[in-house]
Amino acid sequence: DGGITQSPKYLFRKEGQNVTLSCEQNLNHDAMYWYRQDPGQGLRLIYYSQIVNDFQKGDIAEGYSVSREKKESFPLTVTSAQKNPTAFYLCASSIQGHTGELFFGEGSRLTVL
Amino acid sequence: GQQVMQIPQYQHVQEGEDFTTYCNSSTTLSNIQWYKQRPGGHPVFLIQLVKSGEVKKQKRLTFQFGEAKKNSSLHITATQTTDVGTYFCAGDDTGNQFYFGTGTSLTVIP
Numbered sequence: 001d002g003g004i005t006q007s008p009k010y011l012f013r014k015e016g017q018n019v020t021l022s023c024e025q026n027l028n029h030d031a032m033y034w035y036r037q038d039p040g041q042g043l044r045l046i047y048y049s050q051i052v053n054d055f056q057k058g059d060i061a062e063g064y065s066v067s068r069e070k071k072e073s074f075p076l077t078v079t080s081a082q083k084n085p086t087a088f089y090l091c092a093s094s095i096q097g098h099t100g101e102l103f104f105g106e107g108s109r110l111t112v113l
Numbered sequence: 114g115q116q117v118m119q120i121p122q123y124q125h126v127q128e129g130e131d132f133t134t135y136c137n138s139s140t141t142l143s144n145i146q147w148y149k150q151r152p153g154g155h156p157v158f159l160i161q162l163v164k165s166g167e168v169k170k171q172k173r174l175t176f177q178f179g180e181a182k183k184n185s186s187l188h189i190t191a192t193q194t195t196d197v198g199t200y201f202c203a204g205d206d207t208g209n210q211f212y213f214g215t216g217t218s219l220t221v222i223p
Contacts, residue, residue, distance in 0.1 A: 033210075035213075040122070040215070041215055041216075042117075042119070042201060042213035042214050042215040042216055043156070043201065043203075043213040044213070045210050045211075048210060058210060090155060090156070101146065101158040101161065102146070102148075102156070102158060102203075102211070103158070104155040104156050104157070105155060106154070106155050107155050
């Protein structure tokens with residue numbers, strides 16, 4: 001079955017540690033996205049990539065980093081510079097960049113202790 | 114920057130009652146999408162509207178895109194317990210990203 005796989009589903013880390021969240025898709029989509037969701041808020045865009053080896057900052061990129069070395073993979077690193085990293089992180093992909101339907105993974109819930 | 118506001122933030126209805134959520138953008142949108150997120154789940158695409166004044170229906174759900182392409186609504190007729198979840202709109206202003214509304218959390222009381 002085609003889809004987007006995020007791992008891990010739950011992650012606990014101590015303050016000051018970098019964390020990498022995995023996102024893999026087998027939908028052959030060109031565009032991939034990372035969103036952050038906090039309680040009572042909408043989804044806020046962290047980074048997006050429309051093609052391999054290229055990515056752009058979203059509205060809240062500070063304290064995060066990404067790479068897009070393969071079409072299928074778009075990992076997100078939450079660095080120690082992110083002041084409030086505890087959140088629900090959602091990865092998504094689409095066929096046609098910003099004009100297409102977004103397919104979401106099941107999310108990764110990060111808790112920083 | 115672009116803002117997409119969504120109201121209400123929460124809505125509790127008796128099963129069988131109707132429900133509407135509204136989405137307003139500070140700028141003209143090229144298209145708008147609607148997503149549903151069940152409790153503990155991830156957003157799932159419902160529909161995309163592109164044309165000014167467009168109306169689309171999916172069974173008990175009716176979606177509208179305003180004439181000025183700055184607002185949209187989702188109306189559910191005769192709600193059921195399976196409608197529970199948070200409904201998000203997401204607007205595209207021909208930039209490179211969708212701007213999500215804050216969502217409306219729907220609770221249906223049996």
